[in-house]
Amino acid sequence: MSQAAAQQPSRKKTVISLLVLLALTCIIVFTFKDHWAEITAALAQLSVWQGLAVPAGGTTWPPRGGGGAGGVAVGPL
Secondary structure (H helix, E strand, O other): HHHHHHHHHHHHHHHHHHHHHHHHHHHHHHHOHHHHHHHHHHOOOOOOOHHHHHHHHHHHHHOOOOOOOOOOOOOOO
């Protein structure tokens, strides 16, 4: 098997992944386009450390584990 043939599936997966990322980005932009000024104003008020903490908090929520993305929290947190 040649080296070019071995790289082909990887390149195809990369292109598909980038297209999916672009599609999801477009969905988010079009969903929130009416509130874009409000979102950028709120983000402008954050310090650098607060800006870094927001995505980090999203990756670790819920703190009790389980559920993951799309999970529903039941009961008091």
